Amino acid sequence: MVRLWQMRPAKLATAFITGVAALLGQSVCPEALASQTQLGGHVKLSHSVTGYPQDSADASPQLYDTTSVNLSTIDLRGKLHKKQGAWDLQMDYQFSGLHSHQTDYFESNLGPLLNSGGIGEDDARVFDLNHQQREADHVLVHRLDRLNVGYTAEAAVVRLGRQAVSWGNGLVFNPMDIFNPFDPAAVDKEYKTGDDMVYAQWLLESGNDWQLVMVPRREASTGKLSESVSSLALKYHALTDKYEYDLLLAQHYDDTVLGIGLVSHLGDAITRGDITWVQTDTDWVASAVASVSYSWVLAGRNWSGSAELYYNGYGLDKSTISTIDLIVDTQLTDRIVRGELYSLGRYYAALVANVEMSPRMILTPSLFMNVRDQSGLVQLSANYDWLQNADLVVSVNLPFGADGTENGGIALTDTNTEPTYLASDYHLLAQLSIYF
Numbered sequence: 001m002v003r004l005w006q007m008r009p010a011k012l013a014t015a016f017i018t019g020v021a022a023l024l025g026q027s028v029c030p031e032a033l034a035s036q037t038q039l040g041g042h043v044k045l046s047h048s049v050t051g052y053p054q055d056s057a058d059a060s061p062q063l064y065d066t067t068s069v070n071l072s073t074i075d076l077r078g079k080l081h082k083k084q085g086a087w088d089l090q091m092d093y094q095f096s097g098l099h100s101h102q103t104d105y106f107e108s109n110l111g112p113l114l115n116s117g118g119i120g121e122d123d124a125r126v127f128d129l130n131h132q133q134r135e136a137d138h139v140l141v142h143r144l145d146r147l148n149v150g151y152t153a154e155a156a157v158v159r160l161g162r163q164a165v166s167w168g169n170g171l172v173f174n175p176m177d178i179f180n181p182f183d184p185a186a187v188d189k190e191y192k193t194g195d196d197m198v199y200a201q202w203l204l205e206s207g208n209d210w211q212l213v214m215v216p217r218r219e220a221s222t223g224k225l226s227e228s229v230s231s232l233a234l235k236y237h238a239l240t241d242k243y244e245y246d247l248l249l250a251q252h253y254d255d256t257v258l259g260i261g262l263v264s265h266l267g268d269a270i271t272r273g274d275i276t277w278v279q280t281d282t283d284w285v286a287s288a289v290a291s292v293s294y295s296w297v298l299a300g301r302n303w304s305g306s307a308e309l310y311y312n313g314y315g316l317d318k319s320t321i322s323t324i325d326l327i328v329d330t331q332l333t334d335r336i337v338r339g340e341l342y343s344l345g346r347y348y349a350a351l352v353a354n355v356e357m358s359p360r361m362i363l364t365p366s367l368f369m370n371v372r373d374q375s376g377l378v379q380l381s382a383n384y385d386w387l388q389n390a391d392l393v394v395s396v397n398l399p400f401g402a403d404g405t406e407n408g409g410i411a412l413t414d415t416n417t418e419p420t421y422l423a424s425d426y427h428l429l430a431q432l433s434i435y436f
Contacts, residue, residue, distance in 0.1 A: 041078040046431035050424055057412050057420040072099045092146035099138040124217045126196035145194045157201040164192040165213055169261045169272035172350040173310035175287035176259045176274040178252050183342045187381050187395045208238040228254050255280055269294040285313040302356040315346035319373045320404035322411040344406045347371040360385040375401020375408045389435045397427040
């Protein structure tokens with residue numbers, strides 16, 4: 001007998017839609033169903049170039065044997081939303097293709113590359129809705145990134161299946177967002193990778209609400225569903241005349257997570273902040289983020305900006321970082337592998353501005369900095385509303401810092417040779433998005 005999670009995406013989607021159709025009721029006329037159906041999607045074409053210094057380990061014959069790597073990608077997403085009464089069905093099909101002229105690139109970068117591209121792996125999820133074809137110079141992936149059925153009552157919402165949820169008030173760093181948070185330096189944050197989960201929301205007469213999320217997962221070693229790697233989270237969101245706040249209680253993998261979030265105002269500026277405490281096997285680990293946002297008019301243009309401070313309780317409080325540090329610190333590396341963390345250090349600062357150069361063009365300069373080792377990343381991106389249904393994004397990332405720092409180059413420890421570093425010079429990206 002073929003188990004449900006072993007079915008290919010197309011077969012599973014067919015079975016799922018058939019079941020939902022029966023659930024919605026066969027007595028509904030086709031005209032009524034058609035009026036409740038929404039179709040859409042996008043195609044995103046991108047090309048990036050990453051440059052490496054001559055003395056970087058990335059440019060060595062043992063790794064890429066080149067000072068630059070080109071990567072071309074295509075991301076096709078088709079969206080179906082069908083609603084009938086209080087019930088609705090959401091299904092997003094995603095096809096992604098990645099090609100690089102450097103054939104060794106996918107050997108060492110496939111996992112992080114797929115996750116950062118919003119594709120993800122399904123080994124730990126309940127259902128395997130992901131199929132990959134991997135060759136020397138390209139990877140093809142097709143998957144169902146959304147596949148869920150929901151019921152909306154007057155004061156409650158329940159949704160079952162593959163979906164995404166975002167919590168927390170961080171603008172760049174977000175310790176309260178424990179489900180597939182975005183890379184702080186990601187340019188495209190339109191879609192989060194979906195998880196197989198149960199989501200419920202209860203609305204109170206006061207306008208406050210409770211949210212419940214349950215995410216079952218599989219053990220990597222056995223492939224079986226296990227409570228030790230699953231998540232159960234409850235969040236309370238409340239509004240007052242002057243501020244709004246969140247209270248979080250979660251069991252995430254084997255850790256207990258407590259969180260408090262607050263959004264308020266300081267004059268005409270908006271202040272946001274979150275703090276979380278995680279009880280691990282050995283101790284409590286605190287992480288926090290605080291930001292202030294403000295908008296103004298300067299030189300006839302609309303501006304908005306934010307300044308954010310981030311404390312990563314799992315981060316390394318060191319002025320230099322080596323691969324040995326990452327091997328030893330399993331609490332940090334486990335969360336990086338799971339896609340929950342993207343920063344190695346302890347203290348960070350971020351400055352982000354948005355400048356409306358014209359009604360159709362937004363320029364976004366950003367600075368992300370590891371305060372402890374004095375390394376960072378300067379990012380400049382431009383979003384041009386080219387056509388009614390097409391956007392063009394161009395960005396450049398310029399890392400800086402001394403050898404042995406997070407952004408200047410992590411040290412590779414090898415007693416037989418001179419120290420080498422995992423470092424990059426720049427990252428250029430151009431992306432065209434067409435919506436339909």
